[in-house]
Amino acid sequence: MTAPAAPIPRNDLIVCPHCDAAYTLARPGHGERAVCHRCHTVLIMPRRKAGLQIIALSVAIVILITAAAIFPFLSIAVAGAHNSVSILDAALAFSDGPLVVLSLATAALIIFVPLARVLLSLYVLVPIVMDRPPAPQAAQAFRLAEALRPWSMAEIFAIGCAVALVKISDLADVSFGPAFWMFAILVVLVVVQDNFLCRWSVWNALSKPAKS
Amino acid sequence: MERAEQTREVINARDLGVVACTRCLQVWPQGVQTCARCGRKLVQRDLKSLQRVWALWIIGFMCYIPANLYPMLRTRTLFYVQEDTIVGGAIELMHHGSIGVAAIILIASVVIPLAKFMAIAFLAISVTRPSTVSQSQRQLLYEVVEYIGRWSMIDIFVVAILSSLVQLKVLVAINPGLASLFFALSVIFTMLSAQAFDSRMIWDAQQQGKGQKQE
Numbered sequence: 001m002t003a004p005a006a007p008i009p010r011n012d013l014i015v016c017p018h019c020d021a022a023y024t025l026a027r028p029g030h031g032e033r034a035v036c037h038r039c040h041t042v043l044i045m046p047r048r049k050a051g052l053q054i055i056a057l058s059v060a061i062v063i064l065i066t067a068a069a070i071f072p073f074l075s076i077a078v079a080g081a082h083n084s085v086s087i088l089d090a091a092l093a094f095s096d097g098p099l100v101v102l103s104l105a106t107a108a109l110i111i112f113v114p115l116a117r118v119l120l121s122l123y124v125l126v127p128i129v130m131d132r133p134p135a136p137q138a139a140q141a142f143r144l145a146e147a148l149r150p151w152s153m154a155e156i157f158a159i160g161c162a163v164a165l166v167k168i169s170d171l172a173d174v175s176f177g178p179a180f181w182m183f184a185i186l187v188v189l190v191v192v193q194d195n196f197l198c199r200w201s202v203w204n205a206l207s208k209p210a211k212s
Numbered sequence: 213m214e215r216a217e218q219t220r221e222v223i224n225a226r227d228l229g230v231v232a233c234t235r236c237l238q239v240w241p242q243g244v245q246t247c248a249r250c251g252r253k254l255v256q257r258d259l260k261s262l263q264r265v266w267a268l269w270i271i272g273f274m275c276y277i278p279a280n281l282y283p284m285l286r287t288r289t290l291f292y293v294q295e296d297t298i299v300g301g302a303i304e305l306m307h308h309g310s311i312g313v314a315a316i317i318l319i320a321s322v323v324i325p326l327a328k329f330m331a332i333a334f335l336a337i338s339v340t341r342p343s344t345v346s347q348s349q350r351q352l353l354y355e356v357v358e359y360i361g362r363w364s365m366i367d368i369f370v371v372a373i374l375s376s377l378v379q380l381k382v383l384v385a386i387n388p389g390l391a392s393l394f395f396a397l398s399v400i401f402t403m404l405s406a407q408a409f410d411s412r413m414i415w416d417a418q419q420q421g422k423g424q425k426q427e
Contacts, residue, residue: 009248010239015225015232019351020412022225022232022239038222038415039351043237074377081380090369093376094388102393106372109365139250146235150358150403153365160369166313167370168378203236207249 014200016041044200051129057193058118058125064186065115072177074161076168086179087111087157109153114190117152120145121197128205139206146199158187224415231256257412264408265336272401273329275394280322283389285371290382295389298322298367321367321395324360328402331357332409339413350414354406361403368396 014025016036027044028034034044047053068087075084091107094100124142127135135141161183165174225232225239231254232239233247246253283295296304298321305314331353338350345353371392378386 007240007244007248010230010241013225013228013230013232013239014237015230015239017232017234017237018411019347019415020224020226020232021222021415022228022230039348039411074373076377076380078380078383081383083377083379085376090373090376093372094392096387098390099388099393102368102388102396105396106368110369143235143250143252150362150407153362153369156363156366157369159363160366161373163316163366164370164373164377168374171384172378174377200237203238203249207236207238 014043016043045198046201047196050196050198051125054193054196055122055125055129057189058122061118061186061189061193064182065111068179068182068186069111071179073179075175075177076172078172084177109151110157113148114152114154117145117148124202134206142202142206154190155187158183226256258410261408261410262336265405268401268405268408269332272398272405275398275401276325279391279394279398282391284391286387286389289384297391325364328357328361332405335409347414351411354411358406361406364399368392
């Protein structure tokens with residue numbers, strides 16, 4: 001928009017980002033989906049009241065992540081010896097020498113990236129849902145949230161827990177702490193929150209004030 | 213949506229003289245440099261993307277080699293210290309009779325990473341020359357690779373959980389080995405490599421192929 005003559009976007013078209021197929025834009029109704037005929041990528045999937053639901057889920061996720069990170073997660077007991085860990089302890093297990101980098105990366109992938117994504121989406125969505133003008137830098141915030149998407153690995157960590165439990169359950173008694181159950185709920189919420197979000201609708205809402 | 217559209221030939225945005233932002237899907241006339249809505253650079257086809265794919269692929273593959281040579285887990289008990297590589301650990305488990313778990317480990321840490329390397333290499337080669345595999349199958353393969361890529365981190369998380377949990381002073385302690393670092397790097401670079409691939413190129417080759425056949 002800083003260019004002398006701002007180019008006019010073609011709002012009558014939609015193009016599939018995966019296969020470059022162009023379609024005339026027909027907005028699907030609530031609960032319907034617009035799917036690319038060629039590669040079956042979902043292009044638009046608006047939901048009724050999706051904004052409010054996502055905000056509610058996001059708040060729940062923030063609370064659960066904070067709690068799940070601090071409370072004891074798993075504990076183990078063998079022949080009188082006992083040890084219990086939180087998720088942060090697990091993330092920071094790689095603590096000697098060059099493995100410190102891995103510790104930081106693991107902590108980021110399990111806790112901080114999911115948390116950052118949720119906070120960013122709250123920042124972007126709350127003004128939109130309340131029919132206010134978008135927050136300053138909302139486009140950048142949403143961009144960052146989308147860029148972080150593949151790196152949010154809470155659900156993978158959850159499956160990793162299951163595998164680790166299978167591996168050691170015959171060696172030792174393993175018991176679950178409160179954080180384990182919080183984390184289990186958290187994973188479901190993260191996946192649901194991610195699937196409710198229609199990217200196209202968010203970008204569309206973000207671009208409206210710029211045009212008028 | 214409408215069934216009528218399915219029979220119609222799908223038109224590429226490039227042939228319509230428009231370019232779409234791959235991030236926010238906004239469509240612009242050809243020649244626009246950056247998307248005014250989200251700020252992404254607009255490119256009709258990312259021709260340099262193959263170079264990035266191969267560069268990241270090679271780094272990922274190079275990291276995968278030490279990931280298999282160094283020990284992944286170091287188990288210290290009262291009497292002995294044992295260091296297991298990925299494959300060594302799986303073989304050990306097989307000797308103890310848990311063939312199922314060993315198979316899962318072998319599939320998750322050896323078969324899937326290797327299949328991923330091969331799939332990305334195949335996709336990158338297939339867009340430069342005519343391929344017998346159909347476009348929709350290759351698109352599916354690409355989506356599977358992109359989806360599965362993140363799940364390889366599960367190995368790292370299992371090592372993290374085991375080595376933080378099993379710390380019972382003198383009795384038994386499990387510590388991560390150097391392989392975990394290389395394995396994580398390998399997964400990360402493979403993910404980046406898959407992300408660098410511009411899947412729109414899969415569908416271009418189709419049209420070139422058609423043109424050649426008609427001539």
